[in-house]
Amino acid sequence: MLFSRLLLKILLALQGVYSVFSDLSEIWRSYPFREIIERARKGVDAIYPEETLKPSIMLLKGANIYKQATRYATLDELLLLPPGFTPLRLKKMAELLREPIFSDVDLRHRVGGFNASMPVMVASMGSVQVANKISLDISRGAARVGVPLGVGENVATTWGYSRRIKSGQPCFKERVMTYLENLDGDVGGVTIQQSVEDAYNELWNKVYSDPDIEPYIQKGLVGFEIKVGQGSKPGLGGEVRLSRKEAERLRDKYHFSGDPAGSSVERHSAPGTYVPEILRGMVRLMRNNYPRCRVWVKLGPFRDLPQILEVLVSEGVDAVWIDGKEGGTGMSPLASMRHLGLPLVAAICSISEWLKSGDGSTSILVSGRLYDGGHLIKTLCLGLDGVALGRPVAVAGWVAGDRGVENYLRTVEVEAKMLVSALGKYSVQELSREDLCSLDRDIAERLGLRYIYS
Template identity: 50%
Template sequence: MIIDLARIIIRFKAYWALIKGLREFIEDYPFDEIAIKAIKGRDAVYPFGEVATYGSAILGSGVYDRRGFPRIKTLDNSIILLPPAFTPRRLEKMTELLREPTFMDVNLEDSLGGFKVSMPIVVGSMGSTTVASRFSLDIARAAAKAGIVMGIGENVAAVRGYSRRYTRGHPSFKERLMAYLTNVDKYGGVIIQQNVEDAYDELWNRVYSDKDVEPYIEEGLIGFEIKMGQGAKPGLGGVIKIPKEEAIRLKAKYHFEIDPEKIRAKYITRYSVPGTYTEDILRGMIRFMKTAYPRARIWIKLGPYRDVDRAISIAHEEGAHAVVIDGKEGGTGMAPSVAMKDLGYPTIVALKKIHDARKLGITNISLLLAGRLYNGSHVVKAIALGASGAYMARPFLMAAMVKGERGVLNYIEAVKEEMQMLISALGKYGIKEVNTEDVAALDRDVAEMLGISYVYSSSF
């Protein structure tokens, strides 16, 4: 009987090993990726399932691999803040206030990209995707009331209409713009992206000559943003799914793999081109903008490009107001899975590019960091290493989805308090006082890359 039981146990373990081997193969090998491609064809290029479909998904490159281990180094797992025991700046603040200072005394006001802001965070330019469009007015009103800069992304006017709504339930471009401008007080500003297709409609000319916008241009509240790329799909243009009737309306301007009039489908994928740039083209664009729109701030948004240092130098030399570098973790409404996984470098490397530019003496231009930034710690770390501020989008969108305009305001207030607490803990009371002495690395490579202390070294 014991022998029979032993045989059963051994046989069970053998079968279990076979099942386990199959399970490990399915989990370890990209079986699901191949299967989805076999089922859906070119639609499987994008990471949408049956639940997280286009319009409801908010995407970005993952920071963990299939087994849950960190895939890339981030501001979270590689950099820490270092508070000191001795705080002479706190003593100075105490003398100034005639009392012990608290974190609430930390001043976050700054100048960012030509705008006066209440704190150095920016609502990154979100385009015409369904989810961004539906919550755009809540975000615009909240950002204006909070005194932070907001961007309006590419294709909004072309897809959603300039002043009249093209699609039911989706605000027009001008509705987004005026929702912000009519709620702004003494801080803030709006930056407006224009891509190749927007340029066909002369969007910037239309805004600059709009009588309703003129008073705000005169106040210095309008900026134009050249979109040279983004973190989620650097080197590729914007892409969204739109209803067939819209695709037919837009087919002369945008690119479609199949003629919308020759396909039976409810929704069709619309592609924008990424634009073509050389050093001379970028210089020429900035010079043209300074001549054609002298009262507008000039911003440039870059993806995680290998030659980003040259773009920063050109922007600085030609007098642009701000450059944004979006790391590969940056959010998007729609991007190919392979692009999010394999194109570009992580946000922490984008921060290194900013840090390098500062060491070269490029100081009179705002350099902003973007890519999976969402809390006060991220902003303080970025600023300590040379960034002027943080450029974020998904957090504002999620906050609006949870609680509308009030949710966005609550989120901004929470990030503000986190920043004040951390800067106060560093013994400082102004956002501009934070620097490299306040940070250290948990990773030797990151320490060497950024030229900061490695906490596990014998010399620390």
């Protein structure tokens, strides 16, 4: 009896403490005190997501943008709709002389002038340590699966073209050759980005006249990618944190934030200036100077996507890759992740007409918080040519090396095959908008999809 009363008293006391704490925490959470305190303490350093010790943990940087996903619709707002009557399955059965199963789905697709085992590319990761460190695992894994691989900006300038500048960090050519040498069969292709700063060193020209890469250029397995923008920071250039010593070496080629006290500095890369003539001119220049290479263009989630697409498609680029707001969060300022750009689904809505009318000569890919076979199939149903996967591939690489990358990509492949077969279809070309419905009326109307409750 005494014991129960004592317990009750303790509980009441705790409740009192808890409510005080909970009030305080309410106040604490109702206003970004922590962020403002960080800014006051650290100055400009605080505008980037918090620095953590282990590079593998840095992979998570910007991942918390996910918690804001409820602010806008994602591909999870769409559902795939299998039919009961499946005439295409009947056709497949006639072809196979047996009941088809999901492994009979053919996911092979032409992506930006390359043959791919499925409509997926490994997104171009640049020179940031966290991506570069595991880049050879990614190269091997992507090559074994037979999907195109992008090599991002500043790798050669920061880590060396054909010789390592730092022993633990693979150089540019290692990344490219490891991929190309591990390819098997007639699938795959590598695209190479060049920042304004890489252009200073003529990276593309160097690649184009490199005798080791030549046989692959001859086979049509090499592409160059113009990066006009990036998902989480459209309109801003690349940002990387470097040690003082490295910054000193690259002094002529980048802009640095001038903080003499710190042991590391941010390296700013220019975003590049574009008007229609400039973009058109760049594409022509690439066709002109590198006639045997594919031309890819990566766009951020800009408000004028249709106009940009018009220029690019009329110039016949091989692929346009649109990175939604959710993508490329690696080293983006917090303010840009919160406030800049169109979320992926909105970006797709804005080019809806293009997807309906496109003749398929230019592949259109998307990226941004995509990680499973469902995401892939939904984009294909909408008329896109595939997805670029970045963060999940990097995480897989950190967790289990090249096997991890391969395993992860295979799961996407198998999931995708299951979903396509559920739709009673057996190739990428057969997918269409009839296979999708939307939970949201506006999106349904805009993309020409069935509304879920109709």
